[in-house]
Amino acid sequence: MLAYTIRRLLMLIPVLIGMTIITFSIVHLIPGNPAQVILGESATETQVQDLEESMGLNEPYIVQFGIYVSDLLQGDLGTSLKTKASINKEILPKLAATFELTFFAMLFAIIIGVNAGIISAWRHNSWFDFFAMLFALVGVSMPVFWLALMEQWIFAQELGWLPAHGRQDSRSQIDPITHFYVLDSILHMDMKQLFISLKHLVLPSIALGTIPMAIIARMTRSSMLEVMSSDYIRTIRAKGSGQFLVIYKHALKNATIPVLTIIGLQTGVLLGGAILTETIFSWPGIGRYIYDAISYRDYPVIQSGILVVALIFVMINLIVDLLYAFIDPRIKY
Amino acid sequence: MKKLSFLLTLLLALMLTLAACSGDSTDEPEENPDNETEEENNEEGSEDEEASEGDGEDQVLVFARGGDSESLDFASTTDGESSRVTKQIYESLLEFDKESFDLKPGLAHDWEVSDDGQEYTFYLEEGVKFHDGTDFNAEAVKTNFERWADPEHEYAFTDSDYVYSMYGTMFGGFKGDDGHVIEDIEVVDDYTIKFHLSRPLGYFLQNMGMSYFAITSPAALEEYGPEINENPVGTGPFKFVSWERDQSIVLEKNDEYWKEGLPKLDRVIFEVIPENSSRLMALRSGDIDIMDGLNPDDAAGVESDADIDLYTRAANNFGYLGMNVEKEPLDDKLVRQAINYAVDREAVAEALYAGYAIPGANPLPPGYLGFNDEIEGYDYDPEKAKDLLAEAGYEDGVEIELWTMPVARPYMPDPETVADIIRNNLEQVGITAEIVREEWAPYLEKTAAGEQELFMLGWSGTNGDPDYFLGSLLHSSGIGGSNYTRFNNEEVDELLDQAKVAVDQDERADLYKQAQEIIHEEAPMVVLVHSEPVLAASSRVQNYVPHPSTSESLAEVELSE
Numbered sequence: 001m002l003a004y005t006i007r008r009l010l011m012l013i014p015v016l017i018g019m020t021i022i023t024f025s026i027v028h029l030i031p032g033n034p035a036q037v038i039l040g041e042s043a044t045e046t047q048v049q050d051l052e053e054s055m056g057l058n059e060p061y062i063v064q065f066g067i068y069v070s071d072l073l074q075g076d077l078g079t080s081l082k083t084k085a086s087i088n089k090e091i092l093p094k095l096a097a098t099f100e101l102t103f104f105a106m107l108f109a110i111i112i113g114v115n116a117g118i119i120s121a122w123r124h125n126s127w128f129d130f131f132a133m134l135f136a137l138v139g140v141s142m143p144v145f146w147l148a149l150m151e152q153w154i155f156a157q158e159l160g161w162l163p164a165h166g167r168q169d170s171r172s173q174i175d176p177i178t179h180f181y182v183l184d185s186i187l188h189m190d191m192k193q194l195f196i197s198l199k200h201l202v203l204p205s206i207a208l209g210t211i212p213m214a215i216i217a218r219m220t221r222s223s224m225l226e227v228m229s230s231d232y233i234r235t236i237r238a239k240g241s242g243q244f245l246v247i248y249k250h251a252l253k254n255a256t257i258p259v260l261t262i263i264g265l266q267t268g269v270l271l272g273g274a275i276l277t278e279t280i281f282s283w284p285g286i287g288r289y290i291y292d293a294i295s296y297r298d299y300p301v302i303q304s305g306i307l308v309v310a311l312i313f314v315m316i317n318l319i320v321d322l323l324y325a326f327i328d329p330r331i332k333y
Numbered sequence: 334m335k336k337l338s339f340l341l342t343l344l345l346a347l348m349l350t351l352a353a354c355s356g357d358s359t360d361e362p363e364e365n366p367d368n369e370t371e372e373e374n375n376e377e378g379s380e381d382e383e384a385s386e387g388d389g390e391d392q393v394l395v396f397a398r399g400g401d402s403e404s405l406d407f408a409s410t411t412d413g414e415s416s417r418v419t420k421q422i423y424e425s426l427l428e429f430d431k432e433s434f435d436l437k438p439g440l441a442h443d444w445e446v447s448d449d450g451q452e453y454t455f456y457l458e459e460g461v462k463f464h465d466g467t468d469f470n471a472e473a474v475k476t477n478f479e480r481w482a483d484p485e486h487e488y489a490f491t492d493s494d495y496v497y498s499m500y501g502t503m504f505g506g507f508k509g510d511d512g513h514v515i516e517d518i519e520v521v522d523d524y525t526i527k528f529h530l531s532r533p534l535g536y537f538l539q540n541m542g543m544s545y546f547a548i549t550s551p552a553a554l555e556e557y558g559p560e561i562n563e564n565p566v567g568t569g570p571f572k573f574v575s576w577e578r579d580q581s582i583v584l585e586k587n588d589e590y591w592k593e594g595l596p597k598l599d600r601v602i603f604e605v606i607p608e609n610s611s612r613l614m615a616l617r618s619g620d621i622d623i624m625d626g627l628n629p630d631d632a633a634g635v636e637s638d639a640d641i642d643l644y645t646r647a648a649n650n651f652g653y654l655g656m657n658v659e660k661e662p663l664d665d666k667l668v669r670q671a672i673n674y675a676v677d678r679e680a681v682a683e684a685l686y687a688g689y690a691i692p693g694a695n696p697l698p699p700g701y702l703g704f705n706d707e708i709e710g711y712d713y714d715p716e717k718a719k720d721l722l723a724e725a726g727y728e729d730g731v732e733i734e735l736w737t738m739p740v741a742r743p744y745m746p747d748p749e750t751v752a753d754i755i756r757n758n759l760e761q762v763g764i765t766a767e768i769v770r771e772e773w774a775p776y777l778e779k780t781a782a783g784e785q786e787l788f789m790l791g792w793s794g795t796n797g798d799p800d801y802f803l804g805s806l807l808h809s810s811g812i813g814g815s816n817y818t819r820f821n822n823e824e825v826d827e828l829l830d831q832a833k834v835a836v837d838q839d840e841r842a843d844l845y846k847q848a849q850e851i852i853h854e855e856a857p858m859v860v861l862v863h864s865e866p867v868l869a870a871s872s873r874v875q876n877y878v879p880h881p882s883t884s885e886s887l888a889e890v891e892l893s894e
Contacts (some may be wrong), residue, residue, distance in 0.1 A: 031775040039498055040411060041742075041777060041790055043804065044814035047498050052546045054494050082563055083403055083578070084494055090578060149610075157614050167610045170395040170581060170604045170620060284579035295740075297774055 001325060008318050015314060016307070020072070022273070023306045024065050027299050032183050033057060034297035055081055058297075068303065077308070078300030086306050091289070096179035096309070097167060098285035101277070102270045104201045105209035110263060113213040117220025117259075121228060122247055131220040132217065148207040148280040155203060160302030163200050165282035172196060208274055212266040219262050223255040230254075256327055264320030268313040338514055368482060384595055389472040392892050393600040394874070397612050398568040401579045401605045406562035408481050409495045413883045416544040418603055418623075418715045420581055420884040422464075423547035423567030426455050426474065431649060431878045431885075434797020436542050440469065440568065450533030450836035455541075457524040461591045463550035464572045471526040475518045476551045478528075482515060488551075493559035501543040503796065505534075506608040533834040535841050536798035539679065543796045544884050570596035570888040579605055590888075595877075597891035616869055618640060622892065623877065629687040629746075642872050648863035649881035652744040652791035654755060655818045655858045660786050662731055669856040671721035672787075673711035675762045680713075680754055682862045685747055689867050693860030695849045697802045698794060698881075702838060703845030708853050710860065718762040730763035736780065736788035740773045744791030744864055751789060751861070752802045780817045790817055795882065799845045804829050805853060820857040 035051035038045060052058050056067070070077055077087040084317050113317035116136070121127040156164035167181050168174055174193050182201070185194035226252055227233065236250050275287035286309060325331045385430050403412040407419040428439035441455035461469040480488040482508060483499040489495060497507075505512035514537075516530040530537065540546060553566035565573045568591070571584035582603040586596055604621060606612040617638075626634065627643075635643045654676060656663040663669060678692035691699060693709030722728065731886045735756060738748035745751060748777055756766045766787065771779060791816075792803055805811055808829050809821040825848050832844035866881055876889045 031772060033774055033778070036774045036777050038411075041792065041817075042411070042502065042815055043498070043777070043781075044502075044811070045781070047496075047501060051496050054496055078537065079494070081494070083558070084409075085578075093577065094579070139467065152611065152614060158619065160618060163620065164618075165606050165608075165615055165620070166365065166580065166604070170397075170602050171393055173575075173577075173581065173583065173602075178723070216765075276418075279607055280611065282611060284605070288579070288607075295773070 001322070005318075005322065005330045008321070012311075012314060017312065019307055019310045020069065020303070021065075024068065027302050028061055028064075030297075031195050034299060037297050068300070072304075072307075077304035080293075080298055080301050081126060082296050082301070087301055090301075091286070091305065091308060093176065093179040094284060094286045094289045098271055098274060098278070098287065099168075100180050100182060101201065101204055101208060101265060101274060101283060101285060104205040105210065105270055106263065106267055108205050108209040109213035109216055109266070110299065113216030114220050114259065116213075116217040118247060118252065120217070120221040120226055121224030122243075124225065129221075133221070136214040136217045139210045142210060144207055144211065145276045145280060147210055148204070148277055151203045151207055152280070162202050164203060165202050167197065167283065168193070169196050204283055207281070208270060208277045212263075212270065215262055215266065216259060220255065220259050223258050224251060227251045227255045235264045243261075253327065257324060260320055260323055262326070264316055268316050271309060271312055271316075352530055371526070378692050379657045382698075391600065392598045393602065394598050394623070394887065394890060394892060395602045395850070396620040396623045396625070396887075397604045397606045397614070397615060398625040399607055399609070402582065402603075405560040405565040405573070405576070405582075406495070406546060406549075408477075408497050408500060409490075409562070411499055411545075412714035412735050416882075417702070418689075419547065419565060419567075420544045420569075421571040421584055421601060421887055422565045422573055423544070423549065423571045424569050425544060425547040426457075427542040428886075429542045429880065429882065431796065432880065434539065434794075434881070439542070440474075440548060444538070446538070450535075450834070451530040451753075453528040453530070453537060454521070455526050455528075457526065461568050462589055463553070463568055464566045464587060465549055465550050465552055465556075469548065469550075469568050470523045471520040473525075473548055474526050475520055476554070477548050478515065478518055478546075480554070481507075481546075482513070486553040490559040490561075490653060493840075495559065495733060498557055499543075499795070503536075503540045503543070503545075531609075533741060533836055535833050535835050535838075536796060536800050538794045539798040545795070560678070570886065571598075571601055574600075581605065585758045592888070596888040598887060601887055604678050616871065619871065621871075622874050623868065625866075625868055627867045629685070629871045630688045631869075632687060632689060632867050635867075640872055641869050642869040643691060644869065644870060644875070644877065644879050644885065646866045646879040647700065647881040648865050649797075649883075650744040650791060650793040651696065651698065651863045652751070652789065652861045653691050653693070653696065653858040654740075654861060655780075655785075655788045655790055657783055657785050657817075657819055658821070658857050659783060659819050660723070662727060662733070662796060663786060665724035666855060667721045667729065670711070671718040671725070671762065672759070672764070672857050673859050674721065675764070675860045676755055676861070677713040678710065678757050678859075678861055680758075681751055682752055684754060686862065690862040690864045693862055694853075696792075696806055696852065696860050697799055697849065698843075698859060698863050699739055699798065701794075701799050701802070703799045703832075703842035705846040705849040707846075708849055711856075715758075715761050722763060727763070730765060732765045732771045733759070734786040734803045735759075735766040736769045736771065736776065736785045738773075739770060739776055742769050742791055743866060744793060745789060746861060746864070748789055755787075755789075780811060781815075781866045783812075783819050785817075788817065797882070800829070800843075803835060803845060803848060803852075807848075807857065818857040819853070820852075822855060825851050825855075833846065843891055 035048045039047055041050060080087055080090060120132045123129055130176045152164040154161045174181055174184050177187055181197040185197050233246060233251055236246055274285055275291050278285040278288040286305060290302060290305040293305060351366060352551055398414060399416050402415040404410045404415050405419055407416050407423060424440050426439050426441040427436050430437055433492060440755055441457050443456040445454040450790040463469055480486050481497040484491045494701060505514045507513055509737050514530050514532060514534050515528055516531040519527040521527055547567060550566040554561055557564045563576060569585055570590050572587045574585050576582045584601045586599050590596060606615060609626060609628050615621045616624045632643055633640050654670050658664055682690040682692050692710060695705055697704050735752060737752040738745055741747060752768060759766045792802060792806060805815040807816060807820050809826050812819050828844045828848040832841045835841045836873055873892045875891050875893055879885055
């Protein structure tokens, strides 16, 4: 397994090189230069040229690429053209924000999704099954932005129970240590702040987690149904094991593999694709960071941002692959 | 079940690892200087908060806006969200009046202009201190201006991509350039400074009121270097506390502020809420106190709400339908006039701004020096337009490209709708407009290069001087840059040149009025509307006056119970 892990990690190298080349090329192929965007409609020709020169954009692509890669190898993600700040420093709070949101969204999706799937399989063709699957179907096809706006309207505006924007209250700001605000609140032993942070997570997590939840529920159900009809389950039942134990201990274990694959993929998707949720809930995450950079032609941020997200995506899939072996000892690497 | 919890533990572990990484990076020694102050400030901050829980009297104002500041070094950016914040931290030699661009004393209590208009003397306030405790004086002013003018200056930070484009625009270039107007800056004594100009500049004083030319502590420039953009130190009513990018900027009261009794607020927090509707919701729920960028369609709802007040900013911009005068058939004056008659400005004002806009007559916001109110804008008159087109030889109609802006700007919040209105209007007089779409950066590049026929753009004011509108948009020297219509008229050039160097403001007004008459006749653009941006604030907010430049001081603002 160790050898497998190392092999997979080594395979990461060509993937990352490829990613770097592709993002760099795409970014530089899209028309429009950042100097023009930064200076806007009041720019004169000389101003644009001066700025291009000072940002090093008039160098040949290959030279720019060389500089970029050599910086990367030294662990330097570059400097944002827009804010002139180091991307290493800028990206961490954003990653933390997205991770935190993804974590809670997946927590919601897994707990509800897996259990709904199990119960649906257990009480196959019951009313619960019918409604859960109908709900899952609606969940999969529900546009995230619509769900988010409805949540805001009902729970923030009409009922006033939950906040609809940001990660914390404007008037009560946390002193960030890790930039995971839930964790920071715990580290500060600040229960009030913890409550605030969690409260801010509820609506965006549900909005973001609904689609994965629905997918997980459907996947769990079909996977469970397959396992439940297998011979060994009948054998265990014949031995007189309790229904609950049969399902959660014996059946679930074997039904988990496809579900786990979906969970891994969905987590990756959420990390990179939470732009809509992040925008609607004013969540300062990585999706919005890259999106803003694209409209601003902030080349270094686009390149490095995509690279970081890609790296995380690959890592999560690696972890999922390793988990297979852990869950099902029959799988060997 | 065990496996599931294992998975969760794994995820948590991943989170913790990342957390540890991020923790490490803030400990890097190179970031230490700002770290210390930040922590100090934060400690103070939390003490303040604790105090506020006790007596509940702390005045904390939350100002929400659509985007974060790019930089807190005002001079190296042209971003309005940046100067909105730096306006609170920094001060300039002169200040604009609350609701207009009229000048009043700032860090200089008095000023003199020599008769030839080439020497400006400013008498500075004594006893003013920067937030870091160092003295504000004439040397500090000189250092700041030289920093912007000279790319070789030790604080110019050219290596870190600092470019002072607003300085270049307003003072005719940089040190060594032919057009650069500030020849020498002379420190007469500690509190007197004299600017020697190479030629007169009619709006020199006007520039001095701009928040782009405020004074930074030289000691802070020395201490922070290129990181000055994250560690602003000025003389203003509020001190910088912390900045969490894309979330919030926290400022606190400057207890040592030189103006007696100000500021009234203890803390100001600039919060980023990108979605317009979320911002309004946050205001209604009391999470924020002032919101910028209210959607004009929501204004009616705000007005009927007793807990929220509606504010309007005076118009300081306009959106226009430009015509590339070098391209057929727009090279014909009659066609350009016809298009002016064909477009229904009132409809644009109604459809886009719910009436919070003034239909345009001149390429200059109303209220500006030299605004010619004798000129009545072209009426909406399709019949007249048809006649003019026939006279020009296009009675059978003509096809024209209409370049549509891809992004919303303050002067053009919904370009697609405007394009639709314009296309329908033109259709009625026999002009078939074919919509052309480009992304924003190529749009600007190609329109500057003159590839377009009809196009949509706009202009926003900064120093409140007519030259910034007329000189930039319609002087032939701007062709290839901000003169997107490529309008080239010798008479107008001459009038604008004279007005630029005249020192007597009445004389300048007169020259600009004459120029507007020719421009009206030549009709290189359809001035659509001057928008009056709307804002909303909780009715607890007192003394808040939005400034047309979009950056207003919050020193006098307070919150009632």
